[in-house]
Amino acid sequence: MTEPAPTTSDAAVAFDGVTRNFAEVRALDNVSLAISRGEFMTLLGPSGCGKTTLLRLAAGFLAPDSGSVAINGKCVNDVPTYKREIGMMFQNYALFPHMSVADNIAYGLKTRRVPRHEIRKRVAEALVLVKLTGMDERKPRQLSGGQQQRVALARALVINPTVLLLDEPFSALDKNLRASMQIELRDIQRKLELTTIFVTHDQSEALSLSDRMAVMSEGKIRQLGAPLEIYRKPRDRFVASFVGDTNCLRGELIGIASGEAVIALGETQIKVGGERLAGALPSAKVDLFVRPERLRIGAPGASGTMAGRIAGLTYHGGHVDLQIACRACRDGLLLVRAAGDNAITDWPPGSDVGISMDAEGCVAFPAA
Amino acid sequence: MAPRSTYQRLLAFAGLVVVALILAFLILPAAVVTIAAFNDKAILSFPPQAWSWRWFERALAYPDFRTGFQNGLIVTAWSSSIALIVGSMFAFVIDRYQFVFKKWIEGVLMSPLVIPHFTVGLGFLILAAQIGWSRGFAVVVICHIVLVLPFVLRSVYVSLRNLDSSYEQAAASLGATPLRVLLTITVPLLLPGLVGGWLFAAILSFNEFTASLFVTSQRTQTLPVAMYNYVREFADPSMAALSVMYVAGTAVLIAFANRFLGLGKVLNIEQSH
Numbered sequence: 001m002t003e004p005a006p007t008t009s010d011a012a013v014a015f016d017g018v019t020r021n022f023a024e025v026r027a028l029d030n031v032s033l034a035i036s037r038g039e040f041m042t043l044l045g046p047s048g049c050g051k052t053t054l055l056r057l058a059a060g061f062l063a064p065d066s067g068s069v070a071i072n073g074k075c076v077n078d079v080p081t082y083k084r085e086i087g088m089m090f091q092n093y094a095l096f097p098h099m100s101v102a103d104n105i106a107y108g109l110k111t112r113r114v115p116r117h118e119i120r121k122r123v124a125e126a127l128v129l130v131k132l133t134g135m136d137e138r139k140p141r142q143l144s145g146g147q148q149q150r151v152a153l154a155r156a157l158v159i160n161p162t163v164l165l166l167d168e169p170f171s172a173l174d175k176n177l178r179a180s181m182q183i184e185l186r187d188i189q190r191k192l193e194l195t196t197i198f199v200t201h202d203q204s205e206a207l208s209l210s211d212r213m214a215v216m217s218e219g220k221i222r223q224l225g226a227p228l229e230i231y232r233k234p235r236d237r238f239v240a241s242f243v244g245d246t247n248c249l250r251g252e253l254i255g256i257a258s259g260e261a262v263i264a265l266g267e268t269q270i271k272v273g274g275e276r277l278a279g280a281l282p283s284a285k286v287d288l289f290v291r292p293e294r295l296r297i298g299a300p301g302a303s304g305t306m307a308g309r310i311a312g313l314t315y316h317g318g319h320v321d322l323q324i325a326c327r328a329c330r331d332g333l334l335l336v337r338a339a340g341d342n343a344i345t346d347w348p349p350g351s352d353v354g355i356s357m358d359a360e361g362c363v364a365f366p367a368a
Numbered sequence: 369m370a371p372r373s374t375y376q377r378l379l380a381f382a383g384l385v386v387v388a389l390i391l392a393f394l395i396l397p398a399a400v401v402t403i404a405a406f407n408d409k410a411i412l413s414f415p416p417q418a419w420s421w422r423w424f425e426r427a428l429a430y431p432d433f434r435t436g437f438q439n440g441l442i443v444t445a446w447s448s449s450i451a452l453i454v455g456s457m458f459a460f461v462i463d464r465y466q467f468v469f470k471k472w473i474e475g476v477l478m479s480p481l482v483i484p485h486f487t488v489g490l491g492f493l494i495l496a497a498q499i500g501w502s503r504g505f506a507v508v509v510i511c512h513i514v515l516v517l518p519f520v521l522r523s524v525y526v527s528l529r530n531l532d533s534s535y536e537q538a539a540a541s542l543g544a545t546p547l548r549v550l551l552t553i554t555v556p557l558l559l560p561g562l563v564g565g566w567l568f569a570a571i572l573s574f575n576e577f578t579a580s581l582f583v584t585s586q587r588t589q590t591l592p593v594a595m596y597n598y599v600r601e602f603a604d605p606s607m608a609a610l611s612v613m614y615v616a617g618t619a620v621l622i623a624f625a626n627r628f629l630g631l632g633k634v635l636n637i638e639q640s641h
Contacts, residue, residue: 061537081540088541094534098556107552108542159542 087156294361305354436594447512455520489579527561
């Protein structure tokens with residue numbers, strides 16, 4: 001998890017100070033990112049954050065206005081897509097509709113002038129890898145969404161690319177299929193030790209698949225790190241609220257001592273890490289971000305708790321999401337995630353509760 | 369559901385009548401001509417008193433019609449094929465590239481839509497006379513290319529617009545050179561649009577009369593021109609018989625295109641995938 005970030009020269013893919021504009025819009029603003037060999041890197045962000053532009057720069061569909069893109073240490077700014085040795089999977093799979101499954105997979109081998117008997121062998125192997133044996137002669141339109149995706153993956157993998165580029169490949173699949181395809185993709189990627197850049201706007205997908213992830217917004221990388229680090233220690237308010245569910249509580253800084261900030265939340269106080277509050281003065285307003293699963297509810301009035309009243313709940317099978325009216329919460333409703341389903345009977349809507357939190361799950365920022 | 373009021377029922381009935389009338393008017397001319405074609409008498413009258421196939425025989429045997437048909441095929445084949453190649457190239461350039469005179473070039477290419485056919489025909493006639501060009505097939509073919517080019521251009525352009533660029537990008541990512549992408553991905557995926565454009569151009573060219581009247585000579589006259597010359601001298605139902613064959617031929621062609629390409633695709637109503 002804490003292996004050193006690769007330097008530009010030994011990275012599989014490296015973006016160095018890349019800027020790209022579309023007309024008046026700055027899609028990428030001086031972005032640098034190095035992806036090591038075999039790494040699964042996710043570019044996560046809302047639409048328009050520049051993640052797809054970055055992927056297309058790696059693919060060579062776009063050229064940077066300034067900065068450079070390097071693959072295996074070589075600058076590829078002037079190398080056209082067809083010479084880049086990449087494998088790419090598109091959102092709509094982009095399977096050639098006029099070719100059979102086998103011809104789709106063989107396409108990249110034919111362009112490389114691989115001998116015909118070897119093409120046959122490798123296509124067969126690829127079909128085994130993605131569990132589609134016997135589908136060779138089907139046309140893409142005769143396949144289900146999941147099968148089409150496997151063909152697209154096989155087509156991208158069969159050429160042994162230097163880097164695999166994935167553009168929101170799961171967005172068209174239903175939830176169950178998506179989960180199993182994600183596991184399959186991850187297994188294949190690990191087995192082949194294939195450098196992968198994965199673009200998504202789905203934060204749970206990013207958390208579950210990535211070795212490292214880059215959270216992007218407005219053409220910049222807001223935070224780069226392992227999923228656990230990003231989830232636990234978001235660098236700014238955007239990352240905190242974009243990755244995972246979170247609550248924003250209004251508080252007031254009492255003081256910072258040896259890296260620990262003491263924050264007043266209504267009647268209670270809490271000690272949290274103060275690294276994001278550098279320079280804040282006592283009595284400054286702060287926003288405290290707390291994950292819903294880090295909040296606990298108990299009897300009202302207990303010391304060290306905030307007062308709240310259950311406003312409603314949503315049952316999710318494995319856990320229950322409680323909406324709690326609470327004055328300290330910025331938007332008035334606090335989200336608390338309770339494991340199991342005891343909360344349904346223990347805390348019916350309308351009950352008064354006391355809410356406590358553990359400092360581990362909190363991050364404080366100066367108030368916006 | 370609540371029972372419908374008399375008013376609503378009346379309205380629904382009136383709607384049906386209007387639709388039926390419109391459909392009837394659409395097929396009325398063809399129906400009248402078809403019936404007139406079977407008239408035994410040597411006049412174009414309606415409705416006929418006695419029935420006969422003899423005007424079909426005469427139309428098929430009449431030498432001017434035979435040569436006109438052959439000339440028409442020659443002109444159509446050349447003009448729509450050349451228009452397809454030229455139009456596709458322009459469509460490709462206009463769709464894929466940004467350049468200074470783009471709007472201007474588009475306007476010029478589409479201009480035959482607003483310039484009357486007789487103007488185009490007269491223009492080519494004067495031009496051919498000016499440079500001392502004999503009135504052979506070349507001038508007819510060139511004239512037809514100009515006339516059908518906007519339609520081909522439009523058809524290919526719409527197909528190109530509808531073509532998802534990710535297919536070409538996928539091919540490039542798999543190592544295909546731009547030429548290979550064009551030949552193995554772009555052209556096959558555009559095929560319905562290309563065939564549709566060609567067919568459309570061919571039908572237009574084969575039926576074109578006004579401009580053809582100016583640029584054809586006795587030797588190169590196409591079928592519509594031959595029909596015009598015939599009707600100036602005779603007024604028997606062989607014209608009607610020929611019309612019926614015309615309609616039937618076109619219908620067979622369209623049915624064929626629909627069977628193998630899907631008319632929706634040819635006319636670019638549906639996406640091609």
